[in-house]
Amino acid sequence: EDQVTQSPEALRLQEGESSSLNCSYTVSGLRGLFWYRQDPGKGPEFLFTLYSAGEEKEKERLKATLTKKESFLHITAPKPEDSATYLCAVHTNAGKSTFGDGTTLTVKP
Amino acid sequence: DAGITQSPRHKVTETGTPVTLRCHQTENHRYMYWYRQDPGHGLRLIHYSYGVKDTDKGEVSDGYSVSRSKTEDFLLTLESATSSQTSVYFCAISEQGSGANVLTFGAGSRLTVL
Numbered sequence: 001e002d003q004v005t006q007s008p009e010a011l012r013l014q015e016g017e018s019s020s021l022n023c024s025y026t027v028s029g030l031r032g033l034f035w036y037r038q039d040p041g042k043g044p045e046f047l048f049t050l051y052s053a054g055e056e057k058e059k060e061r062l063k064a065t066l067t068k069k070e071s072f073l074h075i076t077a078p079k080p081e082d083s084a085t086y087l088c089a090v091h092t093n094a095g096k097s098t099f100g101d102g103t104t105l106t107v108k109p
Numbered sequence: 110d111a112g113i114t115q116s117p118r119h120k121v122t123e124t125g126t127p128v129t130l131r132c133h134q135t136e137n138h139r140y141m142y143w144y145r146q147d148p149g150h151g152l153r154l155i156h157y158s159y160g161v162k163d164t165d166k167g168e169v170s171d172g173y174s175v176s177r178s179k180t181e182d183f184l185l186t187l188e189s190a191t192s193s194q195t196s197v198y199f200c201a202i203s204e205q206g207s208g209a210n211v212l213t214f215g216a217g218s219r220l221t222v223l
Binding site: 032034036042043045046049087089097099100 | 154213
């Protein structure tokens with residue numbers, strides 16, 4: 001059974017304090033790993049797709065990396081507007097996506 | 110929300126009553142999905158559709174049925190709602206087939222079953 005575990009569940013940072021979120025996975029036949037951002041009361045919004053170990057993607061203060069067993073979402077010098085829940089999902093050769101429970105990030109000014 | 114509309118956005122109902130949630134897209138995407146999101150469980154797939162009248166079950170399909178009579182509409186029905194179906198329901202669409210199943214989500218429908 002495909003499993004996705006995100007840690008920590010919640011993360012509180014001061015503005016400008018860099019950190020990383022973790023997504024570890026156990027799947028058979030990884031086709032892609034996805035990161036989404038979800039704001040309160042809204043649906044998840046796509047951030048990145050990673051396909052193979054060693055791949056990296058960047059967008060503003062966010063950088064996602066992928067190994068054979070986990071992915072990291074690095075947040076550099078975060079701002080209060082980066083506060084959200086970040087979801088990781090894996091898409092497998094079976095054609096379906098499995099989501100982690102998410103990490104809720106709070107960035108205080 | 111990228112051409113996805115969910116209705117109703119909020120609904121309170123009583124145990125045993127039927128409920129239908131609607132998802133409407135203007136993107137002409139082939140694939141449509143219904144997820145539920147609960148604290149501690151993340152997003153779980155209920156049902157999905159890969160074309161008009163083509164649907165399949167997800168991991169938590171018991172107690173739910175779906176229908177897709179037009180490309181743009183995907184309906185989720187709870188035939189007899191139970192308190193365990195209190196949740197936030199999200200519809201999503203994708204252009205699966207490119208090798209990357211990027212999901213675009215609607216704003217969600219919050220259902221409370223009393």
